[in-house]
Every structure is written in C-alpha cells, then in structure tokens.
Amino acid sequence: DASAKVIDGKAVAKQIREEISAEVSRMKETIGVTPGLAVILVGDRKDSATYVRNKKKACDNSGINSLEVNLPEDSTEQEVLNFISGFNNDPSVHGILVQLPLPSHMNEQNVLNAISIEKDVDGFHPLNIGRLAMSGREPLFVPCTPKGCIELLHRYDIPIKGKRAVVIGRSNIVGMPAALLLQREDATVSIVHSRTKNPEEITRQADIIISAVGKPNMVRESWIKPGAVIIDVGINPVDDPNSPRGYKLVGDVYYEEACKVASAITPVPGGVGPMTIAMLLQNTLISAKRIHNFQ
C-alpha cells in the first residue's frame, strides 16, 4: 500500500545532464568556449577518490573539460593555495572545487576562501551564502545538494510558496542553504537540529520535509503529516548480510513507512544523490556563460 509518488532523482538528473550537454555544445559552436572544471583532491581517501572520479566522468559525458589535481596527503596548505591561485587565473577554468574533507593539518576555511568567488561552483563562500540569505540579493552559485533538492520539487511541480517546510539538519553545505532556498521561495521554514526537543512534533506539521542529518531511518511514519512531500538527503550505510558488499545505503527517512503516508518521496539511492553532480555541472556551465557573457 505504498501510495507515495517516487521522485526519481536519477531520471531527472539524466534529463538535466542532457540539457547541459546541449547547452555546452551550443556554447562551443557559437563562441568556441568549452566550460572547464578543476578539481583538487588531497590525500588518498577512497570515498573522496570515488566522488572525484564520478565528477570527472560526469564532466566527460557532458562535454565539460575537467582538470584534476591529485596532491599527496602530506602536501602543505600553501601548495593547495598555489594550485587554487593558478586556477583562479586560468581562463579555461570556470569552476574550482576542492574535495572535502582536507587533511587535518590544513585550514579548510583558508583554502575555501582562496577560491575566486566567480569560480566557486560549490557555492560555499560566505559571500555567496550571505547573498542567499538576503532578500533582494542574488548568489553567484547555489550549493549543489540543496539546489538539487529544490530542483526536484520544481520538476515535479510541487508548490513551495506558502507551504510549511521543515528542514532537519543545519549544516553549511546542505541543511542551512536548503532552508534559505525554501524561504526564498516563500515557504514558512522551521529548522530542526540536534538540540531540538520535539523534532517529531515539529516535523509532523510540514508540507515539505528536507532531511539532511545522517541518521539511518530516523524519520518514522509518526513524524510525517499525511500527504507531505519528502526529500531525503541522507546517505547512510547500514549492515546488510544479503548484500555482497555486506552493507546497503538508506536515507534518514524510514522509506517503507514513509511511502505509505507521504504524497511523494525521494528514494535512497537514486534521489538527491544523482542531482548533486548534475547541479555541479549546471553551476560550471552557468559560470562559463557568465564569464563569457553568453546567453
């Protein structure tokens, strides 16, 4: 009796990537410019390497140039800063991304602040976040994951204006910017976090729930107002003896329960995940268009 519509992030992301490919081609043909993304990876964390590989593959498939720099774990902050400065000045690079987390001997703020705001395709610069928070201002880039969440709502024609929205989680990269984006679209937003005393009661008031916590199956049926729309950002590994890898990925929301009460829900995997990379490509394209004043 699963009544919820499945919000198919994989399919939407595929469509967006096709739209991007077409725009990239048109740009090449019209002005001879190919958008370029530079990715800096420090150290050899396996998960980070996978993310970077996926981003590179997605660039390739969309016709976006990708440059990759792999620095050893024991590089200095200054070495990373030198690469950033080089990319800031390189006209073939329109987006710069430093894969997080950085090794602990580096200051993440220093490194991220060094990225030119015009090429900050992750949208993490405080100047971007400030503009996102302010009415009447426009950020140069919107952070990819929360942008992907809102894009899913748009593509499924889910109204936001005047709706009650609850964002669970308030991280700089997902929860907080997601709340700001919902508010820009005139939702009435509440933010639930680890210090919230009655998260269930508050969440149950929401027409739209965006969850970005990192706790498997935390959001139960009783947290959900019948008919609510759920965007589940969480990607959490849980033991699964039936899987060859020994684990599987689940969201923050208990999917089997939620799909009985919600009107629409993103699956994990295949929901927000694929949207994040699509939005990164989109931000890189937007940046190249802006720098070259191409409409």
Next chain:
Amino acid sequence: DASAKVIDGKAVAKQIREEISAEVSRMKETIGVTPGLAVILVGDRKDSATYVRNKKKACDNSGINSLEVNLPEDSTEQEVLNFISGFNNDPSVHGILVQLPLPSHMNEQNVLNAISIEKDVDGFHPLNIGRLAMSGREPLFVPCTPKGCIELLHRYDIPIKGKRAVVIGRSNIVGMPAALLLQREDATVSIVHSRTKNPEEITRQADIIISAVGKPNMVRESWIKPGAVIIDVGINPVDDPNSPRGYKLVGDVYYEEACKVASAITPVPGGVGPMTIAMLLQNTLISAKRIHNFQ
C-alpha cells in the same frame, strides 16, 4: 492582571552605554586611541536627521568620536562613494554608517558594498551575513537591532538553547539576522512572513517571539503561548488624539493583551529601540579594539 515581567530596554541600554564609556576611557588611557564613528546622511528626511542626531549624541556621551557628513538630496552616488572611500582609509574612523534610506537615484547595494568590511558596524555586508549564517564562522559585526534583541534575552537570563523561537518578519536588517542569531544559540527557529498562511498557529508554539513586522498590534493574545517571552521590535505610529503630537508609538504586539499571558515582554517605546543605538556604540568599540588589537 499584567503578570509579564517588563524587559526594560532603556535601563539595559543605559547600563551597556556605561560599560562602553568605561572601556572607551580605558582604551584612551592605555593606548591613546579614541574609537571613531563616521555617519553619512544624504538628503533632509526629518526622521533620518533625528536618528543621526541621536547617534551623534550617544557617541558624545560615551566618549566616542563622531564625524558627520550631510550631503544634499541631489548628490551623486559617486560623491557618497568618495566619502566612504575616504573613511575606509582614515585610521581615526573605526565604524562607517550610511543612514538609510538613500535617495531613490542611488543604488543602496553599491553604496553599502563600498564600506570596508572591517568598518561595517551595521553588519549589513553580505560577507558578514554569510558568516552569521554559517556554523564555525564568526561575523565581524552583528547587525545592531537583532543583536540588541538577543542581548536583552541574555541580560534577563532567558534561556535560548533548545527553545522554540518564532521570528515574525524576515527583513535583511532585523528579522533574518535575528533568526540566524537565535539559531546560533541553538533555538529551534521558525520564520513567519507575509506569505505564511497560519501565523497565529505557528507563533503560538513559540517560547520566544521576536516580532519585526511594522503592523501595529498585530500579535494578539491568541497568538501567544502562556509564559512565552516577547521581544517586540516594531515601532508603529498610531493616531492618538490625547497626545499633543496627535499620535503615539506602539509595537507589533498588542501590549495590553500580551502582558497578561507572556512571562516577559519589551515595551514600545523603551524596549528594543534604545538597545539599537547601544549596540552601534558597542560595534564601534569592538571595531576600534580589533583594529588596534586592544583587549
């Protein structure tokens, strides 16, 4: 049967101004530096002139130097920018304030963005707002009115952490930064605005209400949970035939009703109003201390 404690902003502001005077004296005696605030007023709006006069008087009383520039209504944006640039480079100036609103032929964003972030004592620069929104970042300055609201809560020992807070209004200068500040102190925050469908129902859930709307007596008894704390930022003139001026000032909150159900409430006038100027002096002092590395 008014049971609410009155949060006496006038008395708290007076105390803070005395603390500031003492710090200003200590700074002068120790390193020979006097904090300085530059105020730019364009045009001859009566209310703006009054605000600027009050700020100047408050500086004088605290031992802070104040410089005032009065430009005619028909000045050019470039003339204002030239003064800002001069103050940016003037080591005797630690805070720069442009009295808003500017004449309509000027671009407010351009003007505000020109103020050096180190001297932006109003805290309106998007870089400051971004840092305010981000966990792990510190703004150089917190906007004066919302800072005054939180300071009142602190001085009255009203706990914020884990409490439900509702901010009514989301302007760049009051509502939005007030919500960010409450969240930084671990309240669970909801923001109510003009597109909110059930403001009464949401507001009634709050342990702490900050209202910054500009609608006289909008918040009625039925909006208030018994025991809630109310910070009323609104300053609204309403007709009053009994007053020699023909009008009086009231808040967004219907005071006579609210003081029966709330546990504490700010009056209007005499609540948040006096705190705003006190916080401006405090920000100017903070700036001078930071620039001269004086603890």
